Amino acid sequence: MDERTSVATIVARCQALYDDLDFKAVKAWKAAAPGRRAIGYMPIYVPRELVHAAGMLAVGIFGGGDQLEVIQGDAYYQSYICRIPRSTIELGLTGRLDCLDGMLFPSICDVIRNLSGMWQVKFPGKFVRYVDLPQNYDDAVGGAFYRSELAKLMDELGELRGNPITDGELRASIAIHNENRSAVRALYAYRSEKPWQAPTSEVYLVLRAGMVLPPDEHTQLVRDYLAATEAAPRAKRDNARIVLTGAFCEQPPLGLIKSIEMAGCYIVDDDFLLATRWLQSGVATDGDPLEALASAFLHHSVSTAARYDMRREDKGAYLLEQVRTRRAEGVIFAAPSFCDPALLERPMLQDVLARHDIPYTAFKYAENTGQMAPIREQAGTFADSIKLWNAA
């Protein structure tokens, strides 16, 4: 096998990108041509197509992980607030995000919402925008509002680069992101089909690389990974197939994902890094591109705690669908400590699972959780009980 495309090489590259808290890849991308800009964004979803259409790099900022020493950030957040805002502000205050020319804060929860204002205060002169996402799913109401928000962002990004973004540029970006979405969908489908060939500790890194790479380069990386891993068969284990949910914002440390797998679980679906597959289908590349993005958002978004479910019966339907289509045998609820959206959503989802006789287990984590033994034990017991259940 070609050295450059072996699984180990690809994963090592992704791991290096993941470990790099100085965003050297972003700096290198900017340095490769004059006038290039990069715009950061936080979970859960922003229309990255607009950033790309402006010729800029959209960079996903997912906190500091377990390697960043948070010193200043703790002076900005009480102990009873999750970790991601404090490590993000630490990244900002220590100059690690200086390579970003702006930041987008989507509407996910009160913490990120307030962080958008903190960014305005602490980093005056930077381009900072709060991206409101509609909770009304009627095209003429929520759709019209969202379209106007998108148009505003498009104008502002155009201003930032010095000339307006054209509809043609935006359509081209949509097409590039459609390709990326389809590659990521293929990656998820493959993992579900052969989880022993695509362990989540690798899939996660491959996905995470998409937070700092241009979309076309990331698409290629995903495809290379799929080809490389398919070419190198690995041993199949008798693991329990599980869906992991609740980790849509602050990310668990990689060690936690590995621990779950080592404990005997195959993660066959999850809600990590949702921005990469928020829109579940392709976005139209003809007609009004803003309309197309708005319509895809209204009608083809994934379901997550930060989005309102219009009807009671919608609650949990997406999770059940994940379980069904991925042939999962159980669900692991993994949520960041102090995460109101995930933790308030959890009892409702658990109730839906219980009514469908789907086993689940639950725990909390922080991005810098160090002690994995309890989680490994809990996941191991859960995997064993699923196997017993199935044998019975």
Added chain:
Amino acid sequence: MSPVAERQVVKENAMWLQKELINRNYRELATARETGRKVSATFVPGNLNELLMCFDFARSLPETNALQNGLRKKSGKLIMDAERDGQSEDVCTYVKADLGMMLGGEVGPTGEALPRPDVLLLSYTGCFTFMKWFELIRHRYGCETVMLHVPYQGEGKVSPGMRDYVVKQLRETVIPALERISGKRFDIDRLREYMRESQKAEDDLVAVLQSAKHRPSPIDGYFGAVYYIGPIFTAFRGLPEASEYYRVLRAEVDERIREGKGPVTPDGDMGEEKYRLVVEGPPNWTSFRDFWKMFYDEGAVVVASTYSKVGGVYDFGFRHDADHPLESLAEYCLGCYTNLNLPSRIDMICRYIDEYQADGLLINSIKSCNSFSAGQLLILREVEQRTGRPAAFIETDLVDPRYFSAANVKNRLESYFQMVRQKRSAQVH
């Protein structure tokens, strides 16, 4: 009647009227099924009381129920019941106090059973937890929810697009749903009528809150203000009874200014005014009296607070406008305190410190309320830097008694007052 007797009556009137209003509302809720009335539940920030009244709903406000249960020291058990039922220890305790109350047969704070709402009007101004709160109730009890999405003032202003979005939702989603559920047709003139009444109460409330600019302040703009905002932030705004309450209250406050009196506290008139503070953050309800006493015992009066703006920032000019009813409802929702971004909140606090000649800022950080708490440490630094006045930070909870440590709070307050004194003597020299 002698002037003394008249004054006595005026003072008693305001308090009596307020109590009567609240009790009447709980009675209306408790008897709603017998009287054939439909019941709505909605939240304080951005509440559409005038609109709900157009459909004759009996009106319940879950946060008010939670805080009333907190004041009556019932919330601790309710929260633990909700946690036993599967709610996380990390989340908002208002939600858990409410869910705990529903689990316990929905016996309200006054001991009367509250009926299950026919509609949960989810206008989640300024806090995402509201959305989960009603989803949780809907999930358990099947009540219908109606969403009114109020966009956030991320850039510190309300754009026409934001306002149009809210108006459109009112027209196309909210009003038709309320018509269907209540079986009553919407009459915009009735709405206008209520809004005219709201405006009168709003004018008087602002006069009451701004009376704290006097020295000594005749009111406490935090502990006292939570009583004053009660009727207008909840089920009464738009009713003539509420306007009457504010008229009487304003007269009472004017009288105290004439007499040079400070605020009325649970222990009677406050003594000498020694410290004038601005407070950010909601109060603690489970030890409300003890908490307040730590202030008035030291001669500290709160001259302005952000919490008294959660149900509307009226002091910067907003009034319900009967000539543009739906647009005005939208602007009301968009303008509530928790819908303001951090820079606007900082500006507002600095302005209060200046206009109310305050000695400094005190932040009461609520353990389980991300909406208020996330960012407060930055607010503290910025305000200190911009005003040169000292700021202090205390941590409690709204309705979870486990997170109120009287000794800690008292210590913090004492060192804060000492800091204020030092600052003053430094200025003199």
